[in-house]
Amino acid sequence: MAVALALRTIGPVTSDGELIQRAATGDRGAFEDLYRRYARPVFGLALRRLGDRGRAEDAVQETFASIWRSAASYKPDRGPGAPWLYAVARNAIVDRARTRTDTPTENLIEQADDGAGPSEQAEQGWVAWRVHRALEELPEREREVVALAYWSELSQSEVAEFLGLPLGTVKTRTRAALAHLATLLEDELE
């Protein structure tokens, strides 16, 4: 029941593709919505690839400047917005790496990942991009429990104590958040 109720809170949202098309007409509100959705995924991708916060911040700014300038080149019949945005971000990050160093750039996009081959690294980058993008769509209270459950190194009992909530509430909320994410990440789960 809790999951079903939670799923109903996901209403129809403007797609990434629609926002890109609106940005192409000069709609700054649409551009800001894209920024809200993708600033963190772009920053995460840049950090992963560049390994430096300052350069990653520059890459975020350049990515969104590029999105604004090139939004008219997005063709919805060629696919949804997320892969297009990913390609623009990836290019901006490679450019940032190239312009700030004198080192060879052939493999710069993957340099921050250890152990995996290029295809696995690309896959990891894409998965992180999609998951971080989906997290932005969760209600704040669900995003909070997911972050605490997965990346704080606290047990759920400790999370409950930290938030001042009953353990059952924390687990129910976390389950609802995972169900939301499952819906948002439908393509990844296929």
Next chain:
Amino acid sequence: MTDLNDIIDFDDLDANERERLERVHALLLQAGPPPELSPSLTKPGAPPEPARILHLQPRRQRVLLLAAATVAAVAFGGGYLAGHPSTFTAERVVDMHATGGGNALAVLKIAERDAVGNWPMRISVSGLPQQAQRTAYYELWLTRKGQPSESCGTFRVHGKTTTVDLSVPYSFKGISGWVVTAHTPGETEPGDVVLTT
């Protein structure tokens, strides 16, 4: 926590829903935590304004085009290829010349579209002044109806000739040319056009 059982109770879920949540669980572990945004990134910067194009008189433009083609052939025919791998196979070569009567030149080579949909390109520029500021840079743009429309990448120059490899996913259909702009920190992007086709 790496076990979903430690995070939620799902004894009451059917197998399909349970499997779905386990996949999400695995994706979260694979993705890792999202980064904290720096204060400077909490809001988007102002979208860039259109570039200021510096137009030349037609006659002067024709003279410069001719000079650009001649000098580019000499300047890049030997030294450029000697300093960079010769494996770049161009499908199209575009000459660029300076706006405003300068002596700068560029040769832009564009390769065939690659398997994932990007066009590799290599630009060699000569005669552009080295950036006075550490964070200043040049930027290559596609133009549509004479206006910069899509960025193809940014670069800095050093020495007489600088060669940079770029890659873009954009379609070249309907473009009217290429320009290079000079960007100085604190100024509105994309800055003044310094090279054009």
